[in-house]
Amino acid sequence: MRWPHGAATAARGAIKAVATLAAVLATAWGALALWYQLPRWPAAAAAGAWCVIGIAAAVAPWRKAGTAHGKGVALACAVAAMLMFAWWRSIVPSHERAWADDVARLLASEVDGDRVTLHNVRNFDWQSETRYTPRWETRQYDLGQLESADLILSYWMGPHIAHTLVSFGFADGRKLVFSLEIRKERHEAFSALGGFFRKFEEVLIAADEHDIVRTRSNARGEQVYLYRLRATHAQLRAVFLAYLRQAAQLHDEPTFYNTLTSNCTTVIFDLARQIAPGLPLDWRLLASGHFAEYAHDQGALTAGYTYAVLRQRGYINPRALKTDAGDAAGFSRAIRVGIPGVPAGETQPLGAGRASTSAGESRAPVTR
Structure with missing residues:
Protein backbone atom coordinates (compact mmCIF):
# COMPACT_ATOMS: atom_id res chain seq x y z
CA MET A 1 0.00 0.00 0.00
CA ARG A 2 1.40 3.36 -1.03
CA TRP A 3 0.61 6.50 0.91
CA PRO A 4 -0.66 9.56 -0.99
CA HIS A 5 2.17 11.96 -1.78
CA GLY A 6 0.89 14.61 0.63
CA ALA A 7 0.54 12.13 3.50
CA ALA A 8 4.03 10.73 2.92
CA THR A 9 5.50 14.23 2.91
CA ALA A 10 3.70 15.05 6.16
CA ALA A 11 4.92 11.83 7.76
CA ARG A 12 8.52 12.55 6.79
CA GLY A 13 8.17 16.07 8.14
CA ALA A 14 6.81 14.74 11.45
CA ILE A 15 9.71 12.27 11.76
CA LYS A 16 12.21 15.06 11.10
CA ALA A 17 10.50 17.28 13.68
CA VAL A 18 10.66 14.53 16.29
CA ALA A 19 14.34 13.89 15.50
CA THR A 20 15.08 17.61 15.82
CA LEU A 21 13.22 17.86 19.13
CA ALA A 22 15.13 14.84 20.48
CA ALA A 23 18.42 16.45 19.44
CA VAL A 24 17.49 19.74 21.13
CA LEU A 25 16.50 18.00 24.37
CA ALA A 26 19.65 15.85 24.35
CA THR A 27 21.74 18.96 23.73
CA ALA A 28 20.15 20.84 26.64
CA TRP A 29 20.47 17.85 28.98
CA GLY A 30 24.11 17.22 28.07
CA ALA A 31 25.09 20.88 28.40
CA LEU A 32 23.55 21.10 31.87
CA ALA A 33 25.11 17.79 32.94
CA LEU A 34 28.55 19.03 31.89
CA TRP A 35 27.97 22.40 33.55
CA TYR A 36 27.05 20.89 36.92
CA GLN A 37 29.65 18.12 36.91
CA LEU A 38 32.83 19.85 35.70
CA PRO A 39 34.83 22.81 37.01
CA ARG A 40 33.67 26.12 35.55
CA TRP A 41 36.05 26.69 32.63
CA PRO A 42 36.25 23.06 31.47
CA ALA A 43 32.47 22.90 31.87
CA ALA A 44 31.95 25.96 29.68
CA ALA A 45 34.27 24.60 26.97
CA ALA A 46 32.78 21.10 27.03
CA ALA A 47 29.19 22.39 27.09
CA GLY A 48 29.95 24.74 24.20
CA ALA A 49 31.41 21.91 22.10
CA TRP A 50 28.45 19.69 22.94
CA CYS A 51 26.02 22.45 21.89
CA VAL A 52 27.79 22.84 18.52
CA ILE A 53 27.40 19.12 17.90
CA GLY A 54 23.81 19.26 19.12
CA ILE A 55 22.93 22.09 16.74
CA ALA A 56 24.42 20.10 13.87
CA ALA A 57 22.35 17.08 14.91
CA ALA A 58 19.18 19.18 15.11
CA VAL A 59 19.71 20.60 11.62
CA ALA A 60 20.85 17.32 10.02
CA PRO A 61 17.37 15.81 9.42
CA TRP A 62 16.47 18.78 7.22
CA ARG A 63 19.55 18.56 5.04
CA LYS A 64 19.86 16.43 1.95
CA ALA A 65 20.69 12.86 2.95
CA GLY A 66 23.54 10.82 1.58
CA THR A 67 26.15 13.57 1.14
CA ALA A 68 29.66 13.17 2.52
CA HIS A 69 29.02 16.13 4.82
CA GLY A 70 25.84 14.57 6.15
CA LYS A 71 27.57 11.27 6.83
CA GLY A 72 30.39 13.08 8.64
CA VAL A 73 27.92 14.96 10.85
CA ALA A 74 26.08 11.74 11.65
CA LEU A 75 29.32 9.99 12.59
CA ALA A 76 30.48 12.89 14.78
CA CYS A 77 27.12 13.01 16.57
CA ALA A 78 27.14 9.25 17.17
CA VAL A 79 30.67 9.31 18.58
CA ALA A 80 29.84 12.32 20.81
CA ALA A 81 26.69 10.61 22.07
CA MET A 82 28.60 7.42 22.96
CA LEU A 83 31.30 9.41 24.77
CA MET A 84 28.66 11.36 26.68
CA PHE A 85 26.88 8.15 27.67
CA ALA A 86 30.12 6.50 28.82
CA TRP A 87 31.10 9.62 30.81
CA TRP A 88 27.68 9.83 32.47
CA ARG A 89 27.80 6.17 33.46
CA SER A 90 31.20 6.74 35.04
CA ILE A 91 29.76 9.22 37.56
CA VAL A 92 29.00 7.17 40.67
CA PRO A 93 27.94 8.20 44.19
CA SER A 94 30.44 8.03 47.02
CA HIS A 95 30.73 8.40 50.78
CA GLU A 96 34.34 9.55 50.47
CA ARG A 97 34.13 13.32 50.01
CA ALA A 98 34.89 16.44 52.06
CA TRP A 99 31.39 16.78 53.49
CA ALA A 100 29.87 19.84 55.11
Whole structure:
Protein backbone atom coordinates (compact mmCIF):
# COMPACT_ATOMS: atom_id res chain seq x y z
CA MET A 1 0.00 0.00 0.00
CA ARG A 2 1.40 3.36 -1.03
CA TRP A 3 0.61 6.50 0.91
CA PRO A 4 -0.66 9.56 -0.99
CA HIS A 5 2.17 11.96 -1.78
CA GLY A 6 0.89 14.61 0.63
CA ALA A 7 0.54 12.13 3.50
CA ALA A 8 4.03 10.73 2.92
CA THR A 9 5.50 14.23 2.91
CA ALA A 10 3.70 15.05 6.16
CA ALA A 11 4.92 11.83 7.76
CA ARG A 12 8.52 12.55 6.79
CA GLY A 13 8.17 16.07 8.14
CA ALA A 14 6.81 14.74 11.45
CA ILE A 15 9.71 12.27 11.76
CA LYS A 16 12.21 15.06 11.10
CA ALA A 17 10.50 17.28 13.68
CA VAL A 18 10.66 14.53 16.29
CA ALA A 19 14.34 13.89 15.50
CA THR A 20 15.08 17.61 15.82
CA LEU A 21 13.22 17.86 19.13
CA ALA A 22 15.13 14.84 20.48
CA ALA A 23 18.42 16.45 19.44
CA VAL A 24 17.49 19.74 21.13
CA LEU A 25 16.50 18.00 24.37
CA ALA A 26 19.65 15.85 24.35
CA THR A 27 21.74 18.96 23.73
CA ALA A 28 20.15 20.84 26.64
CA TRP A 29 20.47 17.85 28.98
CA GLY A 30 24.11 17.22 28.07
CA ALA A 31 25.09 20.88 28.40
CA LEU A 32 23.55 21.10 31.87
CA ALA A 33 25.11 17.79 32.94
CA LEU A 34 28.55 19.03 31.89
CA TRP A 35 27.97 22.40 33.55
CA TYR A 36 27.05 20.89 36.92
CA GLN A 37 29.65 18.12 36.91
CA LEU A 38 32.83 19.85 35.70
CA PRO A 39 34.83 22.81 37.01
CA ARG A 40 33.67 26.12 35.55
CA TRP A 41 36.05 26.69 32.63
CA PRO A 42 36.25 23.06 31.47
CA ALA A 43 32.47 22.90 31.87
CA ALA A 44 31.95 25.96 29.68
CA ALA A 45 34.27 24.60 26.97
CA ALA A 46 32.78 21.10 27.03
CA ALA A 47 29.19 22.39 27.09
CA GLY A 48 29.95 24.74 24.20
CA ALA A 49 31.41 21.91 22.10
CA TRP A 50 28.45 19.69 22.94
CA CYS A 51 26.02 22.45 21.89
CA VAL A 52 27.79 22.84 18.52
CA ILE A 53 27.40 19.12 17.90
CA GLY A 54 23.81 19.26 19.12
CA ILE A 55 22.93 22.09 16.74
CA ALA A 56 24.42 20.10 13.87
CA ALA A 57 22.35 17.08 14.91
CA ALA A 58 19.18 19.18 15.11
CA VAL A 59 19.71 20.60 11.62
CA ALA A 60 20.85 17.32 10.02
CA PRO A 61 17.37 15.81 9.42
CA TRP A 62 16.47 18.78 7.22
CA ARG A 63 19.55 18.56 5.04
CA LYS A 64 19.86 16.43 1.95
CA ALA A 65 20.69 12.86 2.95
CA GLY A 66 23.54 10.82 1.58
CA THR A 67 26.15 13.57 1.14
CA ALA A 68 29.66 13.17 2.52
CA HIS A 69 29.02 16.13 4.82
CA GLY A 70 25.84 14.57 6.15
CA LYS A 71 27.57 11.27 6.83
CA GLY A 72 30.39 13.08 8.64
CA VAL A 73 27.92 14.96 10.85
CA ALA A 74 26.08 11.74 11.65
CA LEU A 75 29.32 9.99 12.59
CA ALA A 76 30.48 12.89 14.78
CA CYS A 77 27.12 13.01 16.57
CA ALA A 78 27.14 9.25 17.17
CA VAL A 79 30.67 9.31 18.58
CA ALA A 80 29.84 12.32 20.81
CA ALA A 81 26.69 10.61 22.07
CA MET A 82 28.60 7.42 22.96
CA LEU A 83 31.30 9.41 24.77
CA MET A 84 28.66 11.36 26.68
CA PHE A 85 26.88 8.15 27.67
CA ALA A 86 30.12 6.50 28.82
CA TRP A 87 31.10 9.62 30.81
CA TRP A 88 27.68 9.83 32.47
CA ARG A 89 27.80 6.17 33.46
CA SER A 90 31.20 6.74 35.04
CA ILE A 91 29.76 9.22 37.56
CA VAL A 92 29.00 7.17 40.67
CA PRO A 93 27.94 8.20 44.19
CA SER A 94 30.44 8.03 47.02
CA HIS A 95 30.73 8.40 50.78
CA GLU A 96 34.34 9.55 50.47
CA ARG A 97 34.13 13.32 50.01
CA ALA A 98 34.89 16.44 52.06
CA TRP A 99 31.39 16.78 53.49
CA ALA A 100 29.87 19.84 55.11
CA ASP A 101 29.78 19.45 58.90
CA ASP A 102 26.01 19.07 59.22
CA VAL A 103 25.91 16.06 56.87
CA ALA A 104 29.33 14.64 57.72
CA ARG A 105 28.10 11.52 59.51
CA LEU A 106 25.78 8.68 58.53
CA LEU A 107 23.03 7.41 60.79
CA ALA A 108 23.58 3.87 62.09
CA SER A 109 21.21 1.81 64.21
CA GLU A 110 20.95 -1.33 66.31
CA VAL A 111 17.51 -2.84 66.92
CA ASP A 112 16.87 -5.38 69.67
CA GLY A 113 13.13 -5.90 69.96
CA ASP A 114 11.70 -2.55 71.08
CA ARG A 115 15.10 -1.27 72.14
CA VAL A 116 16.75 0.91 69.48
CA THR A 117 20.22 2.42 69.68
CA LEU A 118 20.98 5.19 67.20
CA HIS A 119 24.48 6.41 66.44
CA ASN A 120 25.18 9.85 64.94
CA VAL A 121 21.97 11.61 65.93
CA ARG A 122 22.53 15.27 65.09
CA ASN A 123 21.95 17.84 67.83
CA PHE A 124 23.77 20.99 66.68
CA ASP A 125 23.28 24.29 68.49
CA TRP A 126 22.72 26.84 65.71
CA GLN A 127 23.49 30.49 66.46
CA SER A 128 22.86 31.54 62.85
CA GLU A 129 22.67 29.98 59.40
CA THR A 130 26.43 29.44 59.33
CA ARG A 131 27.53 29.56 62.99
CA TYR A 132 26.88 26.51 65.12
CA THR A 133 28.25 24.19 67.76
CA PRO A 134 28.42 20.65 66.30
CA ARG A 135 27.23 17.77 68.42
CA TRP A 136 26.64 14.15 67.32
CA GLU A 137 25.08 11.82 69.86
CA THR A 138 24.32 8.17 70.53
CA ARG A 139 20.77 7.77 71.80
CA GLN A 140 18.52 4.93 72.88
CA TYR A 141 14.77 4.72 72.34
CA ASP A 142 12.04 2.33 73.41
CA LEU A 143 9.65 1.69 70.54
CA GLY A 144 7.07 0.58 73.07
CA GLN A 145 6.95 4.23 74.18
CA LEU A 146 6.49 5.58 70.63
CA GLU A 147 3.20 7.48 70.67
CA SER A 148 3.03 10.15 67.95
CA ALA A 149 4.33 11.46 64.66
CA ASP A 150 4.14 14.93 63.13
CA LEU A 151 4.55 16.06 59.55
CA ILE A 152 6.64 19.23 59.26
CA LEU A 153 6.91 21.41 56.17
CA SER A 154 9.50 24.18 55.93
CA TYR A 155 9.02 26.65 53.08
CA TRP A 156 12.24 28.12 51.76
CA MET A 157 11.46 28.90 48.10
CA GLY A 158 7.92 30.21 47.70
CA PRO A 159 4.57 28.53 48.40
CA HIS A 160 5.04 25.50 46.16
CA ILE A 161 8.37 24.13 47.42
CA ALA A 162 8.97 22.94 50.98
CA HIS A 163 11.32 20.64 52.82
CA THR A 164 9.37 17.80 54.43
CA LEU A 165 10.30 16.10 57.70
CA VAL A 166 8.68 13.62 60.08
CA SER A 167 9.08 13.97 63.85
CA PHE A 168 8.39 10.98 66.13
CA GLY A 169 7.32 11.54 69.73
CA PHE A 170 7.94 9.29 72.73
CA ALA A 171 6.17 9.03 76.06
CA ASP A 172 9.12 10.64 77.89
CA GLY A 173 8.64 13.83 75.85
CA ARG A 174 11.60 13.33 73.52
CA LYS A 175 11.22 13.98 69.80
CA LEU A 176 13.29 12.55 66.96
CA VAL A 177 13.12 13.95 63.43
CA PHE A 178 14.00 12.10 60.23
CA SER A 179 14.93 14.15 57.18
CA LEU A 180 16.23 13.07 53.77
CA GLU A 181 18.66 15.78 52.64
CA ILE A 182 21.31 16.48 50.06
CA ARG A 183 24.76 15.51 51.26
CA LYS A 184 26.59 18.67 50.33
CA GLU A 185 30.35 19.01 50.19
CA ARG A 186 32.08 21.88 52.00
CA HIS A 187 32.49 23.98 48.86
CA GLU A 188 29.00 23.31 47.45
CA ALA A 189 25.81 25.35 47.50
CA PHE A 190 22.37 23.85 47.08
CA SER A 191 20.92 23.84 43.57
CA ALA A 192 17.49 22.39 42.77
CA LEU A 193 18.51 22.17 39.09
CA GLY A 194 21.81 20.53 39.99
CA GLY A 195 19.77 17.88 41.78
CA PHE A 196 18.71 16.53 38.39
CA PHE A 197 22.32 15.95 37.29
CA ARG A 198 23.98 13.82 40.00
CA LYS A 199 25.39 16.89 41.68
CA PHE A 200 24.67 15.66 45.22
CA GLU A 201 24.48 12.44 47.15
CA GLU A 202 21.65 12.00 49.64
CA VAL A 203 21.76 11.37 53.37
CA LEU A 204 19.11 10.48 55.94
CA ILE A 205 19.53 12.64 59.01
CA ALA A 206 18.09 11.79 62.42
CA ALA A 207 18.11 14.91 64.58
CA ASP A 208 16.75 16.66 67.62
CA GLU A 209 13.92 19.12 66.88
CA HIS A 210 15.92 21.88 68.57
CA ASP A 211 18.49 21.37 65.81
CA ILE A 212 16.72 20.52 62.57
CA VAL A 213 13.46 22.44 63.09
CA ARG A 214 14.72 25.42 65.07
CA THR A 215 17.47 26.18 62.56
CA ARG A 216 14.78 26.54 59.90
CA SER A 217 12.28 28.60 61.87
CA ASN A 218 14.71 30.74 63.90
CA ALA A 219 18.12 30.83 62.18
CA ARG A 220 17.07 30.79 58.52
CA GLY A 221 13.69 32.47 58.77
CA GLU A 222 11.89 29.80 56.79
CA GLN A 223 8.12 29.44 57.24
CA VAL A 224 7.49 26.22 59.15
CA TYR A 225 4.21 24.32 59.63
CA LEU A 226 3.53 21.30 61.85
CA TYR A 227 0.66 18.81 61.51
CA ARG A 228 -0.21 15.86 63.77
CA LEU A 229 -0.42 12.61 61.80
CA ARG A 230 -3.14 10.04 62.40
CA ALA A 231 -1.52 6.64 62.93
CA THR A 232 -1.77 3.60 65.14
CA HIS A 233 1.13 2.49 67.29
CA ALA A 234 1.79 -0.37 64.86
CA GLN A 235 1.95 2.08 61.95
CA LEU A 236 4.26 4.44 63.84
CA ARG A 237 6.60 1.57 64.67
CA ALA A 238 6.57 0.31 61.09
CA VAL A 239 7.44 3.70 59.61
CA PHE A 240 10.12 4.37 62.25
CA LEU A 241 11.81 1.06 61.44
CA ALA A 242 11.41 1.73 57.71
CA TYR A 243 13.38 4.94 58.16
CA LEU A 244 16.14 2.94 59.86
CA ARG A 245 16.21 0.46 56.98
CA GLN A 246 16.45 3.36 54.53
CA ALA A 247 19.35 4.80 56.52
CA ALA A 248 21.11 1.42 56.58
CA GLN A 249 20.68 1.09 52.82
CA LEU A 250 22.20 4.53 52.25
CA HIS A 251 25.00 3.66 54.67
CA ASP A 252 25.87 0.55 52.65
CA GLU A 253 25.19 1.94 49.19
CA PRO A 254 25.61 5.67 48.47
CA THR A 255 22.87 7.12 46.29
CA PHE A 256 22.44 10.30 44.30
CA TYR A 257 19.79 12.79 45.36
CA ASN A 258 17.30 13.55 42.59
CA THR A 259 15.16 16.67 42.74
CA LEU A 260 12.26 14.85 41.05
CA THR A 261 12.39 11.17 41.96
CA SER A 262 14.41 10.80 45.18
CA ASN A 263 13.92 13.69 47.58
CA CYS A 264 12.59 14.58 51.02
CA THR A 265 8.95 14.18 49.96
CA THR A 266 9.16 11.06 47.82
CA VAL A 267 10.89 9.15 50.63
CA ILE A 268 7.96 9.86 52.98
CA PHE A 269 5.50 8.74 50.30
CA ASP A 270 7.48 5.57 49.59
CA LEU A 271 7.61 4.68 53.29
CA ALA A 272 3.90 5.43 53.75
CA ARG A 273 3.09 3.16 50.81
CA GLN A 274 4.71 0.28 52.66
CA ILE A 275 1.83 0.60 55.15
CA ALA A 276 -0.90 1.72 52.75
CA PRO A 277 -0.05 0.35 49.27
CA GLY A 278 -3.12 2.01 47.77
CA LEU A 279 -1.91 5.58 48.26
CA PRO A 280 -2.44 7.33 44.92
CA LEU A 281 0.11 9.27 42.94
CA ASP A 282 -0.61 12.99 42.89
CA TRP A 283 0.88 16.18 41.46
CA ARG A 284 1.36 17.41 45.03
CA LEU A 285 4.09 14.82 45.50
CA LEU A 286 6.16 16.92 43.08
CA ALA A 287 5.01 20.31 44.36
CA SER A 288 6.14 19.51 47.91
CA GLY A 289 4.69 22.71 49.35
CA HIS A 290 1.25 21.14 48.90
CA PHE A 291 2.14 17.77 50.43
CA ALA A 292 0.29 18.46 53.70
CA GLU A 293 -2.87 19.13 51.72
CA TYR A 294 -2.39 15.79 49.98
CA ALA A 295 -1.96 14.10 53.37
CA HIS A 296 -5.15 15.78 54.60
CA ASP A 297 -7.09 14.54 51.59
CA GLN A 298 -5.87 11.00 52.31
CA GLY A 299 -7.13 11.21 55.91
CA ALA A 300 -3.60 11.21 57.35
CA LEU A 301 -3.94 14.42 59.41
CA THR A 302 -6.08 15.19 62.47
CA ALA A 303 -9.74 14.61 61.65
CA GLY A 304 -12.52 17.15 62.08
CA TYR A 305 -10.68 20.19 60.73
CA THR A 306 -10.43 21.74 57.29
CA TYR A 307 -6.99 21.91 55.77
CA ALA A 308 -7.11 25.72 56.01
CA VAL A 309 -7.60 25.54 59.79
CA LEU A 310 -4.86 22.93 60.23
CA ARG A 311 -2.47 25.09 58.25
CA GLN A 312 -3.35 28.27 60.12
CA ARG A 313 -2.95 26.65 63.54
CA GLY A 314 0.09 24.65 62.45
CA TYR A 315 2.24 27.73 61.73
CA ILE A 316 4.95 27.51 64.41
CA ASN A 317 7.25 30.49 63.74
CA PRO A 318 5.72 32.98 66.23
CA ARG A 319 5.95 30.43 69.03
CA ALA A 320 9.38 29.14 67.97
CA LEU A 321 10.90 32.63 67.97
CA LYS A 322 9.86 33.17 71.60
CA THR A 323 11.65 30.08 72.94
CA ASP A 324 14.88 30.11 74.89
CA ALA A 325 17.82 29.19 72.66
CA GLY A 326 19.07 26.64 75.18
CA ASP A 327 15.75 24.99 76.04
CA ALA A 328 15.43 22.01 73.68
CA ALA A 329 12.49 20.37 75.46
CA GLY A 330 10.76 23.72 75.83
CA PHE A 331 11.07 24.32 72.08
CA SER A 332 9.25 21.08 71.24
CA ARG A 333 6.48 21.89 73.72
CA ALA A 334 6.06 25.49 72.58
CA ILE A 335 5.73 24.79 68.87
CA ARG A 336 2.85 22.35 69.56
CA VAL A 337 0.67 24.72 71.55
CA GLY A 338 -2.68 24.91 69.79
CA ILE A 339 -1.88 22.23 67.20
CA PRO A 340 -5.03 20.16 66.50
CA GLY A 341 -4.66 16.59 67.66
CA VAL A 342 -1.83 17.29 70.13
CA PRO A 343 -2.83 16.40 73.72
CA ALA A 344 -2.40 19.15 76.29
CA GLY A 345 0.15 17.00 78.11
CA GLU A 346 2.61 17.37 75.24
CA THR A 347 2.77 21.11 75.77
CA GLN A 348 3.45 20.83 79.51
CA PRO A 349 6.96 20.59 81.04
CA LEU A 350 8.42 17.08 81.03
CA GLY A 351 11.86 15.78 81.94
CA ALA A 352 14.01 14.93 78.91
CA GLY A 353 17.52 13.51 78.90
CA ARG A 354 20.28 14.70 76.63
CA ALA A 355 23.47 12.86 75.77
CA SER A 356 26.75 14.62 76.39
CA THR A 357 29.36 15.04 73.68
CA SER A 358 32.45 17.05 73.05
CA ALA A 359 31.90 20.03 70.76
CA GLY A 360 33.67 22.90 69.10
CA GLU A 361 32.25 25.81 67.16
CA SER A 362 32.39 25.65 63.36
CA ARG A 363 31.11 27.39 60.30
CA ALA A 364 29.70 25.86 57.13
CA PRO A 365 27.18 26.55 54.34
CA VAL A 366 23.53 25.70 54.87
CA THR A 367 22.04 22.33 53.89
CA ARG A 368 18.42 22.21 52.79
